[in-house]
Amino acid sequence: MKLTKAEIQFIDNYLIKNEVKYWDVRLELLDHIVSAVEDKITNEGVSFNEALLDVHSGFGNQFIEFGVSKDKIFEKGLYQSNTGFKKFIKQKQKEIGRKHRKAYWKTFLPFISSIRFFIELLVLTIVTLIAYQYSIKAGLFVAMSGIIITEFTKLFYGGLKKFKTKSLNMQLAVSSSLLLTQMPYWLIMLFNWHYEGLEMKPYYILFILFALLFVFSRHSLNNFIKIYNIYNERYQLLTT
Amino acid sequence: MSNSKLYKGSLTTIILKLLNENDKMYGYEITQRVKELTKGELKITEGALYPALHKLEAEGLLDVEVAKVDNRLRKYYKLTETGTKETVNKLEELAEYIKTMQALVNPKLA
Numbered sequence: 001m002k003l004t005k006a007e008i009q010f011i012d013n014y015l016i017k018n019e020v021k022y023w024d025v026r027l028e029l030l031d032h033i034v035s036a037v038e039d040k041i042t043n044e045g046v047s048f049n050e051a052l053l054d055v056h057s058g059f060g061n062q063f064i065e066f067g068v069s070k071d072k073i074f075e076k077g078l079y080q081s082n083t084g085f086k087k088f089i090k091q092k093q094k095e096i097g098r099k100h101r102k103a104y105w106k107t108f109l110p111f112i113s114s115i116r117f118f119i120e121l122l123v124l125t126i127v128t129l130i131a132y133q134y135s136i137k138a139g140l141f142v143a144m145s146g147i148i149i150t151e152f153t154k155l156f157y158g159g160l161k162k163f164k165t166k167s168l169n170m171q172l173a174v175s176s177s178l179l180l181t182q183m184p185y186w187l188i189m190l191f192n193w194h195y196e197g198l199e200m201k202p203y204y205i206l207f208i209l210f211a212l213l214f215v216f217s218r219h220s221l222n223n224f225i226k227i228y229n230i231y232n233e234r235y236q237l238l239t240t
Numbered sequence: 241m242s243n244s245k246l247y248k249g250s251l252t253t254i255i256l257k258l259l260n261e262n263d264k265m266y267g268y269e270i271t272q273r274v275k276e277l278t279k280g281e282l283k284i285t286e287g288a289l290y291p292a293l294h295k296l297e298a299e300g301l302l303d304v305e306v307a308k309v310d311n312r313l314r315k316y317y318k319l320t321e322t323g324t325k326e327t328v329n330k331l332e333e334l335a336e337y338i339k340t341m342q343a344l345v346n347p348k349l350a
């Protein structure tokens with residue numbers, strides 16, 4: 001027996017109440033639970049409530065029936081514990097992180113040896129050198145802007161709409177951005193502290209460090225765009 | 241995964257083997273196929289299946305395809321090229337293990 005749209009919505013809401021807030025995590029759980037409930041109703045002849053409670057415990061969510069009145073068993077059973085779902089999310093988060101890191105390093109060398117990246121780095125270097133003619137500060141500002149622009153692009157697109165912030169994949173894809181946007185600032189602070197009192201500070205060190213940061217940051221934007229496109233497409237599919 | 245701890249170490253091989261025989265499968269379908277093939281002897285729990293699938297996906301052995309089915313999205317898993325190669329290795333490994341165990345448990349049959 002196929003579940004109605006209202007019953008599927010009920011299961012989706014039940015997952016949200018159990019703190020499965022990311023839609024890209026929920027979609028897999030929802031499909032599994034709906035398939036299992038439909039199967040149990042059809043082949044085992046149980047009710048919707050009984051089937052759902054059974055599947056709920058199958059995910060490792062505990063339920064203690066002691067002291068719960070019969071008419072409250074369904075409600076209590078569904079919301080008393082979400083330990084199984086929490087474990088599911090935590091494990092998925094770990095594997096998404098691994099997947100992103102693997103994809104990042106797999107494409108790192110091909111990207112930094114591409115002509116496109118070479119041109120981008122060359123343009124940034126030329127503009128930095130022009131700014132440097134005016135003042136060291138201007139040069140540093142331009143060098144920093146390469147990193148800041150890429151990271152803010154990720155943060156802007158990653159946090160712009162509801163679907164992106166409620167997606168575990170998107171959230172993990174921008175998780176390093178806040179750190180990377182602050183890195184240039186911390187590097188300047190560390191540099192000034194280390195070379196305090198020195199008349200001719202070796203600013204080239206900062207330029208090299210900014211260039212290195214830009215390489216990693218720029219490549220992470222590439223991976224971010226790929227993840228963004230995949231999840232944007234899936235979300236469109238979900239909402240149409 | 242129910243029944244025995246002995247099955248746990250073979251879960252990824254079971255998943256890879258099933259996906260090798262079918263073009264693509266979704267989570268619940270895998271649990272039901274295993275139940276059907278083993279006549280109910282082996283039941284893969286949700287708590288064991290999904291971590292294994294996500295791990296295989298992260299390792300690049302599985303690819304994911306999402307499609308809309310009956311008012312919801314369904315996530316299909318399929319083998320990547322690396323996954324297909326790994327399936328052969330894993331199956332050989334498992335066959336070797338069974339052979340070794342057979343020699344230990346029942347030397348006459350080995």
